Amino acid sequence: xxxxxxxxxxxxxxxxxxxxxxxxxxxxxxxxxxxxxxxxxxxxxxxxxxxxxxxxxxxxxxxxxxxxxxxxxxxxxxxxxxxxxxxxxxxxxxxxxxxxxxxxxxxxxxxxxxxxxxxxxxxxxxxxxxxxxxxxxxxxxxxxxxxxxxxxxxxxxxxxxxxxxxxxxxxxxxxxxxxxxxxxxxxxxxxxxxxxxxxxxxxxxxxxxxxxxxxxxxxxxxxxxxxxxxxxxxxxxxxxxxxxxxxxxxxxxxxxxxxxxxxxxxxxxxxxxxxxxxxxxxxxxxxxxxxxxxxxxxxxxxxxxxxxxxxxxxxxxxxxxxxxxxxxxxxxx
Amino acid sequence: xxxxxxxxxxxxxxxxxxxxxxxxxxxxxxxxxxxxxxxxxxxxxxxxxxxxxxxxxxxxxxxxxxxxxxxxxxxxxxxxxxxxxxxxxxxxxxxxxxxxxxxxxxxxxxxxxxxxxxxxxxxxxxxxxxxxxxxxxxxxxxxxxxxxxxxxxxxxxxxxxxxxxxxxxxxxxxxxxxxxxxxxxxxxxxxxxxxxxxxxxxxxxxxxxxxxxxxxxxxxxxxxxxxxxxxxxxxxxxxxxxxxxxxxxxxxxxxxxxxxxxxxxxxxxxxxxxxxxxxxxxxxxxxxxxxxxxxxxxxxxxxxxxxxxxxxxxxxxxxxxxxxxxxxxxxxx
Numbered sequence: 062x063x064x065x066x067x068x069x070x071x072x073x074x075x076x077x078x079x080x081x082x083x084x085x086x087x088x089x090x091x092x093x094x095x096x097x098x099x100x101x102x103x104x105x106x107x108x109x110x111x112x113x114x115x116x117x118x119x120x121x122x123x124x125x126x127x128x129x130x131x132x133x134x135x136x137x138x139x140x141x142x143x144x145x146x147x148x149x150x151x152x153x154x155x156x157x158x159x160x161x162x163x164x165x166x167x168x169x170x171x172x173x174x175x176x177x178x179x180x181x182x183x184x185x186x187x188x189x190x191x192x193x194x195x196x197x198x199x200x201x202x203x204x205x206x207x208x209x210x211x212x213x214x215x216x217x218x219x220x221x222x223x224x225x226x227x228x229x230x231x232x233x234x235x236x237x238x239x240x241x242x243x244x245x246x247x248x249x250x251x252x253x254x255x256x257x258x259x260x261x262x263x264x265x266x267x268x269x270x271x272x273x274x275x276x277x278x279x280x281x282x283x284x285x286x287x288x289x290x291x292x293x294x295x296x297x298x299x300x301x302x303x304x305x306x307x308x309x310x311x312x313x314x315x316x317x318x319x320x321x322x323x324x325x326x327x328x329x330x331x332x333x334x335x336x337x338x339x340x341x342x343x344x345x346x347x348x349x350x351x352x353x354x355x356x357x358x359x360x361x362x363x364x365x366x367x368x369x370x371x372x373x374x375x376x377x378x379x380x381x382x383x384x385x386x387x388x389x390x391x392x393x394x
Numbered sequence: 395x396x397x398x399x400x401x402x403x404x405x406x407x408x409x410x411x412x413x414x415x416x417x418x419x420x421x422x423x424x425x426x427x428x429x430x431x432x433x434x435x436x437x438x439x440x441x442x443x444x445x446x447x448x449x450x451x452x453x454x455x456x457x458x459x460x461x462x463x464x465x466x467x468x469x470x471x472x473x474x475x476x477x478x479x480x481x482x483x484x485x486x487x488x489x490x491x492x493x494x495x496x497x498x499x500x501x502x503x504x505x506x507x508x509x510x511x512x513x514x515x516x517x518x519x520x521x522x523x524x525x526x527x528x529x530x531x532x533x534x535x536x537x538x539x540x541x542x543x544x545x546x547x548x549x550x551x552x553x554x555x556x557x558x559x560x561x562x563x564x565x566x567x568x569x570x571x572x573x574x575x576x577x578x579x580x581x582x583x584x585x586x587x588x589x590x591x592x593x594x595x596x597x598x599x600x601x602x603x604x605x606x607x608x609x610x611x612x613x614x615x616x617x618x619x620x621x622x623x624x625x626x627x628x629x630x631x632x633x634x635x636x637x638x639x640x641x642x643x644x645x646x647x648x649x650x651x652x653x654x655x656x657x658x659x660x661x662x663x664x665x666x667x668x669x670x671x672x673x674x675x676x677x678x679x680x681x682x683x684x685x686x687x688x689x690x691x692x693x694x695x696x697x698x699x700x701x702x703x704x705x706x707x708x709x710x711x712x713x714x715x716x717x718x719x720x721x722x723x724x725x726x727x
Binding site: 063066068071156159211215222232238241289342343363370372377 | 396398399401402403404405406469470471472473483489491492494497544546548549550554555556557565567569571573574575576578586589590594597598601622673674675676677694696701702703704705707708709710711713
């Protein structure tokens, strides 16, 4: 998808089971509710007013009774403001090398459950469906601001992966430009489509399904697999089997199909790799782009099992010390 | 240099001194020599034969008496081999999506001192000169293999930054293609040069020198500063003030000028941020490219003070929670 080479180490390859972090002392038992956790139920007044919630009682926002709650980040990286004099992002600023402007965007938190002591993998499938639906609903709502070009949904699991609050939550950042890694994927997918009259990820998916050796899980709608050129150990993609460029363009009922598969995958991570920290994120077509024949949305999940160091930072080339086929088999079995 | 936007957080900005890792218990006192450390003097037989060493006695390789020693990595990510049927890297493989080949390249370790208990920052300037000279000599030697296109020199300081061996060392990986992040810099520098008849980094450098607010250190040959669009807290660039595209093209005597400046910088990191883990790497013109008017070599140093998480991995956009000007002042004072 990026056109970049990956070095799969052979001299230094490690067996899949060696990536499990050292046995932790018994898992800390968390309380179901924490008095001072801003994401716990009953503490709704500790956060900015909610922008979306799924709750029993539709009448009273910012009170208990919700199962998923979306709020503005209290310390946002970007905000919407009136003096949105945005620069010409496409024109690379005309070589104005010291260009800056007031950041513009939206930074929200998706609180996935009112319970402090449950993780995403612990949610029942029907609860996870609501989380996925909240992602989609927020994308549709944010698409109304024409200055926003892309919504990045992401999740950091555990402090080692960048989570600063323990209570289970995802985040989204709406940006006023197409971010560089997406731009790179879009460009390559467009080139492939122009030459092959087919979506690049549809082609990759067909091959992965056929060979099966890197597949971890599948159901009617989705395939979870470790890509042929995975940059890091256990990097996993979950891809809709029917072409769709973004969540709102997805086949009807995709949330109900993704929830149990994602749950099963996260459960395997927990069981087989001892609940490692991980990051996951969606890669979607730009806001308001409608159905795109050349771009195919997907979810990338990266367990944090090794350290990204000087070589990777310098070059953008990754050395993967785990064979994708072995890692997939380990999680599949 | 990359053309990418950075979000400098204002709502969540942190004061420079807050980046110092929590006070460690007294630093561990390391022995000057470890019986089983393959990089310690006296243990030369534990490593593959050296490819370069600076030593008192020129006669006997792989014996004590050296001050800098370069060896092949015992577990190389890439190796030179005879059946070097390399693919057409430029042609993106003609949409062969599952293309692989036997990795080809060179992976070496630069042991910076025979003493187990000294860090790069502890070397005397004249000792560090030898380390820098070894980098340059290896580049010149590796340039003789036409299949190698780029040599990445890098250093991981401390385990948290990816160092698997405690004994002070740098590494180099010679690659059979131009790595993606370099390709991106080259392309942008070429575009700038074509339009402005000037090197992009020469332009940036002139502005940074003039304003001075992001400068940490300088001497006759080098400027150390935090770039205007630094992606991470305390990201520092050390740049030769006179244009040169690679180490072997550098102004005569650059090693003698870089050594004390780098030493001073690393000393400040140690003092002010409590010896944080860091990665550093050189960005150079391609092997054998000769003097390039549009590319300007430099050293990038990234202290590991925050966690690169889901947003950055997904988008390539970084949120810097430290203002470059404040961070530079903190290290300058």
